[in-house]
Amino acid sequence: MVLRIAIGGAVVLIGLALGGARLWWLARLIRSGSPAPGRTKGALRRSWAELAEVLGQRKLLRRRQSGIPHALTFWGFIILLFTVIEAFGDVFSSKRFAIPGIGHSPVLGFLEDLFAVVVLLAVISFVVIRLVDSPARRERRSRFYGSHTGAAWVTLTLIALVMITLLGYRAAQTNTGDFPYGSWAFASHAIGGWLAPLGRGTNSVIETTLLLCNVAVIMGFLVFVTYSKHLHIFLAPMNVGLSRRPRALGALEVTDGGSGARTIEQLSWKHLLDFATCTECGRCQAACPAWNTNKPLSPKLLVMGLRDHLFTSAPRLLAAGHGASRGSALTSSNGASSAEGKVVGQSRGSSDAPAAPALVPDVISPDVIWACTTCGACVEQCPVDIEHVDTIVDIRRGLVNDGKMEASVQQVLENIAQQGNSFGKSGRMRARWVRELGFPVKDARKEPVRYLWFVGDFASFDERILELSRTLAHVLHDADVDFGLLYEGERNAGNDVRRIGEEGLFEMLVEHNMSTLNGAQFESIFTTDPHSLNTLRNEYPAYGLDKPVLHYSQLLQELLESTAITVKPLGTRVTYHDPCYLARHNRITEAPRKVLHALGCELVEMPRHGLNTFCCGAGGGRIWMSDDPALGERPSENRIREAVALGVDTFVVACPKDFAMYSDAVKTTGHEPDLRVVDLVELVATALETATLAAVSGS
């Protein structure tokens, strides 16, 4: 007994000391990050997230195959916490130790046994998943590619050992008379039955040995966890609780006035916590349009790389203390900051110790940072709520403020700064497409309108797409919708400018657009471009916009439902591509589908649709960057192949950039003859014409 206490005590003390020291070190390291304001606001929302995502395993369960065993293991470990307490009690106090208040309820005994068995089965399914999706064999196609698979196998072994020793000592206890649970503890009794022939003495030795082994494995596991990707056991609940709510999509996080992160010191503590929390599960990687088309970016490998860098930078970060972060005290994420004349590019750049390596290119290749389309698939997937896009854009800001970017991007930024549009055309030509409509369109700056149409650059300047703008204008005009434009008062809304990392230009655009909007009279805004919608809806309110912002698909839905538009069913089989900035960033997935339904189209969904949509490759400024053809297919081509496999002949889009990207992609993939790219409004117009024609011929 004394030996039992001595060995058990030593194991526990060593375990706590090792694990505790590591956790303390991690806490100091993460706290050395820059400020991340607003991370504790909204306790109710955060508590709900804990319930849904941690206890409810909501995001994990989206992938059933691995989600179910993970949820069972997670719940199992909560139940098995009771066995841990009991095991420690058995070691240190008395045999037949009972948890005060719960005692030896047969239900507890049953649950403990049940989950011990369930977790063992879950471990087996994890083994199968890892063997089937083996990175050694499947390489880039495996979501575990690049993950620490060795650590994963050790973890699975340790979990299995915890369960085996647990069931083992409990089974032995059934034969030594120390087992406090009756027949409800079915597994312990069943295994006990097999051990019974060994006799009471042997069973007593087995009991003590396995009990101590159980405590030792648990302590060993705890220590191992703090040194491995399995740290998520402790950090995931924290990271989920501190993440942006409702999600790290929509508005972008801007800290320190948008001067950007050039070194690890300048990343916020939340993002350092992200890196430490990553479980390397690879769900982000499997969903990433860049990774899936052979680009150098994997959100997972980026986070892992930054974590490795964080850990190797620890001596410098811990020596510098908390004060060595961003130079400015200003950490508000609202707009009016650069007007205060803060030194961008110097405040954070020059105050750092010279020893700090640049995140780009010393730690991460610029190709990785620029490959991101900011589509948010990674953020959507991540079960522990890592905020990849915020980190990537913060790093981009540092590059842009130092003038480091592709020449084509620089040209576009200069165009937008000079002319207010990415096309580098005269800002006065913005509404020229209106001239050929054959009816006047109101100028919302001069007379009140119900809807203000924020057209956006592509729908105003791209030859192919301004045809679609005309079609939409005709549909609205025919339906007697009271709408108007800002004409040359409109400028690029700045969504992609902000995501390229040009925060100053974004603010300039917002200020200009807001001053025009403030001088216009309207009830709500609708946009053609989901990207414009995103920033107007989620980012402009910080600068004073307080009107509802709709997408034209929502307006069309309203018009169809209110019978302001009547149509004849088209009966076409179509598939629909959800734009990332409509579906994922703004949760608008139903409106375009309802429009298609009202048009009598048969919608055949692509495997990746709705919130899991696959990016066309244009977002985040990628549309202005060059693609290296040597890297393989473009995301848009990958998507077209997905659609072609459905056997439909019509590919419906609801985003000008999608129209441009997919019109090109059907050509480059040779699918132009069998797949027609159409905008939602074209279908509406066709159905309308049909209806009008029918009415005419019927009269």
Add this chain to the structure above:
Amino acid sequence: MRILVLMRQLPDLVEELEISSEGTDIDRELVKFVMNEFDDQALEEALLLKESSGAEVVVVALDEPDVDQALYTAIAKGADRAVKLTGVSNERWMSTHERAAILAPYVEESAADLVLTGVQAADDLDGQLAGVLAGLLGLPHAAVVVGVELKDSTVLVTQELGGGRSVDEEIDLPAVLGLQAARQAPRYAPISKIRQVTQAGGIEEVAAHTPPEASATAISLRRLYVPERSGHAEMLEGTPGEVAERIAEILRSRGLVKG
């Protein structure tokens, strides 16, 4: 070492230019002005020289429309000082000779070691500014420069000669150079930096010496025309041999080649 970069503001050519009612100038009312792109090359080269040799870079421009933005952008990119020469009418087109005559006294006073400007501008396609200025000041000059390297009292210049040839030459300082291209593409000035610089102010305003009125070389402008659309394109089809034959035939029929 002081490097002067002379910058010109030009109507933004993405705008649709219109001729004013007098018929001798473009309508300047609604036109936006931007910096001459070749002057941007000159500025970039000057900034590269500053980085390699620690020279002081001073940008100089006449008080032309939207010039402040161009000057502040230059400071944001790394120019040490920005000088605006005031007191010159900015409501009409200015000939390159006139411009050179206004700039020359300032350049002389400024004790510059090297003067860089764009090789040409949309309203100076002959690229006269650098040459005329050098002539007025009696300084050596080189045009179509694509590389500059500073020595102690000379400058090593790479000049493009056309036909794929270039020449390296050593020129005594001070000198005036017309830049075709800097060694690297002009850098980007982040808007936040430009705004911060703008807020800090710092453009030096200097009264310009007004040149003697209409010198002998001055051009008198009678009327501006929008280029008239004329001619058409003919697509030549067939094998390369047939196309070549057709081209030769056209050239012969127009009397452009003999035989």
